[in-house]
Each structure stands twice: as C-alpha cells, then as structure tokens.
Amino acid sequence: MTRVMASGVFDIIHPGHISYLTQAKSYGDELVVVVACDETVRRNKHDPITPDYMRAKIVGALKPVDRAVVGRSSGNIFDTVREIAPDVIVLGFDQNFDEMELEKRLGEHGLGGIRVVRATETADDLNATRRIIEKIRRMGGTS
Secondary structure: EEEEEEEEEEOOOOOOHHHHHHHHHHHOOEEEEOOOOHHHHHHHOOOOOOOHHHHHHHHHOOOOEEEEEEEOOOOHHHHHHHHOOOOOEEEEEOOOHHHHHHHHHHHHHOOOOOOOEOOOOOOOOOOOHHHHHHHHHOOOOOO
C-alpha cells in the first residue's frame, strides 16, 4: 500500500483544492491530508475563515481523501511527516516548497526515501481562496 500526504489551509473549498487532492490520490492507495491549524494559518497567511477542526471535517468528507488531520501548531512539519509515514508527499502547485530541497531536508531528519512531487495548477478562474475572496469583495459582498 502506498500512502500519500497532502497539506494545505483549505479555508474555502474550491476547484483548485479538488484538482490538487485528486492528483494527490492518484499517486497511491491512501491519501492523508494535513489541514493547517488555525495558529499556522494566522502566522503564515491570514485569519482563518473556518476553524481548523471544521476544515478537517470538510476535507475528510471529500471523495479523494481517506483521512484528514489537523497539523501541529509547532510548525515542525517533520514531526507530522514522521507520524503519517507517507511514501509520497504531493505539494500544491503554489505551495512555497522546493521539491528537491524538501527531499534533502527529509533525509536530514531521518525521513529519506519519501518521494516529493508537485501538483499542477487547474485552469479554473476561481482556483485559489484569495481569488474567491477578491471576487466577493469586488461584488460588494463584504457587509
């Protein structure tokens, strides 16, 4: 059995997420998704719209996903990777990781042999949460 790990914020589920998770699932038999905890989202992006436990519940209900977990607030991705023990890590097309560098760092943390690949971008107009939020703002949806 090949276990695949994917990760992200998943604040507003959109076609880009579905594409990413479908691509991730194609690399193995089991897809485990790490949903960024609220603290991590605040530190790296913005105030989350939906709490982490709800985002994990929603992501876990998506067809390609076998299991969704909330990531640690420590920011140490290597502990999370060690717990999940994936054979493959699939990065989102816009995630700020270099595949080769991540593989090297995994090896330095005793996690060598994990394949790291990147998903491709979907062609949909609303394939990013920030684009959806911007469109809502333009439409006057912020009340």
